[in-house]
Structures are given as structure tokens and as C-alpha cells.
């Protein structure tokens with residue numbers, strides 16, 4: 003049972019790694035921006051807009067969250083703002099946060115340049131009417147976090163299979179062509195682990 007769960011987790015990690023790798027490649031071809039807005043009423047003349055953003059471009063991805071309070075001058079303005087709420091997608095997004103491009107934060111949407119280093123950046127603003135943060139990272143980071151373990155296991159399994167095929171010990175690589183039953187080097191039973199090195 004534990005082995006079945008392990009297999010399922012491994013398949014999930016491999017699929018996720020493939021999806022991340024695809025996102026990484028895509029980031030060089032298209033600039034994506036997906037955002038979700040939600041508008042709530044603060045009081046009779048003020049609304050608050052909360053947004054969640056995901057964007058990707060030039061080998062990096064960014065996540066942002068923020069709230070902006072604003073006073074609407076007419077009922078139409080408020081209605082228009084509420085109409086814009088919900089999910090939106092922009093495939094022609096041109097801001098490249100990964101390279102420290104502008105992020106619109108602070109009072110009156112003043113453009114702010116994000117400090118950045120090796121594709122990483124973090125920018126936070128906490129001053130009414132704006133609250134929020136934006137962070138960017140290279141696509142390589144999530145790929146490393148998700149793909150390192152299945153990659154290492156895959157490498158081990160591949161090495162074990164190759165050793166088995168060559169008549170070497172699956173575990174330590176010792177030449178077993180003159181041996182039977184057990185590896186004289188590490189004691190692993192010969193043929194017991196069919197290309198599946200010790201856990």
C-alpha cells in the first residue's frame with residue numbers, strides 16, 4: 003500500500019515537473035497575465051478592490067496580491083468597477099517583473115521599480131489606499147523544488163537497470179560475473195532487486 007501511494011506521489015511529481023517545465027518554455031514565447039479581482043464595499047462612497055495576479059514571462063513567474071481602496075464619484079463608476087470584477091486573462095502582458103520592471107503600487111498608482119537579483123524580487127507596499135506585495139522568481143526554482151526528488155530517483159533506477167544489464171551489482175556496481183547469490187562487496191542478493199535499488 004505504501005508503495006502504491008509512493009508511486010502515485012511520484013507520478014504526480016513527474017507530471018507537475020513536466021507542467022512547470024512547459025510553463026518555463028512558454029514564458030519565453032508568450033507573456034501571460036491572469037488575474038482575479040473582487041470588489042467589496044467599505045462604506046457609502048468607498049469600495050475596496052482585491053486582486054490576485056499570476057504572470058509569467060522571460061523565464062520568470064510572478065505572484066502578486068493587493069487591495070486598493072478608492073472612492074467612486076458616481077453610481078455608474080461603481081457599477082463599472084464591479085462589472086470588471088472576476089477573472090481576466092491578458093496574453094499580451096508586457097511588464098517583466100522578473101527584470102525589475104515597474105509595478106503599480108503606492109498612493110495614486112505611482113510606478114515603482116522593483117529591486118531584483120538573479121530573477122528574484124520582492125516588493126511590498128502598505129500605505130492606504132494600497133496594500134499588497136509582488137514577488138518574482140525564476141521558473142527554475144519551482145522546477146528544482148518539485149523535480150529534484152523524482153529526478154534523483156529516476157537517475158538511481160536508470161543506473162540500477164544499467165548495472166543489472168551489465169551483470170554488475172545493482173547497489174554498488176561491483177562486477178558480479180564471477181559471483182552467485184550475493185554481492186561479495188556489499189552483500190546484496192543477486193537478482194533479488196530487479197533493477198530496483200534499495201529504498
Ligand SMILES: [Zn+2]
Pocket residue numbers: 171172173174175176185186187188189190
Ligand atoms: Zn554490491
